Amino acid sequence: KMRFPNEPEYLQAVKEVVESIEEVYNEHPEFEKANLIERLIIPDKIHTFRVTWTDDQGRVHTNMGYRVQHNNAIGPYKGGIRFHASVSPSILKFLAFEQTFKNALTTLPMGGAKGGSDFSPRGKSDAEVMRFCQAFVEGLWRVIGPDTDVPAGDIGVGGREVGYMFGKYKKLAGEFTGTFTGKGREFGGSLIRPEATGYGNVYFLLEMLKTRNIDIKGKKCLVSGSGNVAQYTCEKLIELGAIPVTLSDSDGYIYDPDGIDEEKLKFVMELKNLYRGRIREYAEEFGCKYVPGARPWGEKGDIALPSATQNEIDQQDAEMLIKNGVFAVSEGANMPSTPEAIDIFIENKILYAPGKAANAGGVSVSGLEMTQNSERLSWPSEQVDEKLKWIMGNIHENCVKYGTESDGYINYQKGANIAGFMKVAKAMMGQGIL
Ligand code: NDP
Numbered sequence: 001k002m003r004f005p006n007e008p009e010y011l012q013a014v015k016e017v018v019e020s021i022e023e024v025y026n027e028h029p030e031f032e033k034a035n036l037i038e039r040l041i042i043p044d045k046i047h048t049f050r051v052t053w054t055d056d057q058g059r060v061h062t063n064m065g066y067r068v069q070h071n072n073a074i075g076p077y078k079g080g081i082r083f084h085a086s087v088s089p090s091i092l093k094f095l096a097f098e099q100t101f102k103n104a105l106t107t108l109p110m111g112g113a114k115g116g117s118d119f120s121p122r123g124k125s126d127a128e129v130m131r132f133c134q135a136f137v138e139g140l141w142r143v144i145g146p147d148t149d150v151p152a153g154d155i156g157v158g159g160r161e162v163g164y165m166f167g168k169y170k171k172l173a174g175e176f177t178g179t180f181t182g183k184g185r186e187f188g189g190s191l192i193r194p195e196a197t198g199y200g201n202v203y204f205l206l207e208m209l210k211t212r213n214i215d216i217k218g219k220k221c222l223v224s225g226s227g228n229v230a231q232y233t234c235e236k237l238i239e240l241g242a243i244p245v246t247l248s249d250s251d252g253y254i255y256d257p258d259g260i261d262e263e264k265l266k267f268v269m270e271l272k273n274l275y276r277g278r279i280r281e282y283a284e285e286f287g288c289k290y291v292p293g294a295r296p297w298g299e300k301g302d303i304a305l306p307s308a309t310q311n312e313i314d315q316q317d318a319e320m321l322i323k324n325g326v327f328a329v330s331e332g333a334n335m336p337s338t339p340e341a342i343d344i345f346i347e348n349k350i351l352y353a354p355g356k357a358a359n360a361g362g363v364s365v366s367g368l369e370m371t372q373n374s375e376r377l378s379w380p381s382e383q384v385d386e387k388l389k390w391i392m393g394n395i396h397e398n399c400v401k402y403g404t405e406s407d408g409y410i411n412y413q414k415g416a417n418i419a420g421f422m423k424v425a426k427a428m429m430g431q432g433i434l
Pocket of ligand 1: 084086153154155156157158197225226227228229230248249250251307308309310332333334359360362363
């Protein structure tokens with residue numbers, strides 16, 4: 001806290017992990033002797049650079065660019081790039097820290113990193129976004145590469161932005177390698193990568209429901225966000241007969257009591273991905289409720305799948321969710337629940353999956369994209385989807401192994417933290433003091 005007084009999100013993420021691994025850490029005096037905890041918490045390297053770009057009117061702008069290379073004990077640095085006005089070193093450090101444990105859970109050889117910029121793509125033209133992406137890569141390209149650090153998408157960075165960044169990287173580095181994941185299909189992107197985080201979250205949810213013999217069919221689902229993760233979460237929920245009833249963006253949320261069906265979801269995908277519109281327009285199109293400036297947690301539902309951003313469920317929201325009958329929360333976003341909200345979920349013994357377990361499907365398929373790029377092969381979607389299901393099942397198993405409490409309650413938060421930590425810790429110990 002004294003070293004990083006202005007980094008609340010980073011401290012929040014670290015505290016959550018350190019508290020839940022304390023018990024196993026104390027069982028290993030060799031960890032303490034090697035001061036493993038500080039070496040694991042403090043990122044290996046943080047790159048900071050200025051990004052200069054020109055808008056369509058010829059005005060010159062600056063933004064900050066960052067890449068936090070957190071830990072590469074088990075593989076090359078790997079993690080997304082976020083473009084959002086709120087991006088700060090604290091947010092990227094929390095995300096990179098979380099990413100290290102998440103990537104360890106996937107069983108694939110990937111270290112943890114995160115990067116981004118305080119650039120907001122909102123309201124920018126396609127040409128402006130392209131110039132920004134190119135300028136961002138000018139600052140980044142020397143520290144990334146197929147065997148050193150492989151970035152991907154995150155908030156504000158989807159297929160379009162990854163494509164522009166990959167193109168510029170290819171030109172500067174003079175090589176065609178799988179240095180970014182989430183690429184277009186035509187130039188090395190993996191099938192199922194766009195779907196992977198949302199689908200993976202629902203696969204994880206299914207595993208959790210199985211432990212209590214609950215059928216997902218007919219369950220009302222509160223989903224937040226309306227971007228990549230939220231869209232494919234809805235797609236899989238609909239396919240399985242569940243009923244998503246909410247979506248949101250940073251301006252507000254919609255509540256559709258009839259459920260978001262395939263056709264309505266198609267509208268959302270076009271609205272968000274092609275026209276870059278607002279979720280309010282859903283309510284205008286289908287005549288349902290729109291609540292500006294609010295999040296959907298006050299609505300009635302069975303399952304919550306937060307898929308927008310960090311700290312979007314606070315204590316009050318958590319209390320409301322439980323009161324309204326929600327019995328499962330599966331996090332598509334990273335750290336969407338505050339520590340107080342998590343305490344409420346666990347005290348009430350509901351099924352609660354932290355992001356580092358439930359949303360690991362995205363980076364898992366990114367790992368599979370890296371494998372396909374190295375092989376110079378492209379796997380069929382069924383094969384990728386099968387592997388994704390297997391990985392999510394395996395993460396669930398590990399959470400059960402390390403997180404089952406004496407009364408039988410599965411504490412997924414503890415399970416995921418311990419499983420991820422033990423793998424990285426052992427790898428660091430095996431490689432000496434660095
Ligand atoms: P997108 O940019 O595609 O969508 C983000 C959605 O969340 C948008 O609807 C956006 O609204 C909303 N949102 C963003 N910031 C805020 C905010 N501060 N307050 C309220 N709403 C907000 O991003 P993704 O879907 O890719 O990411 C969503 C979450 O999932 C993030 O936490 C990300 O870290 C996590 N995640 C993503 C993975 C991936 O593969 N993409 C993998 C693992 C985790 P608006 O349009 O108004 O900005």
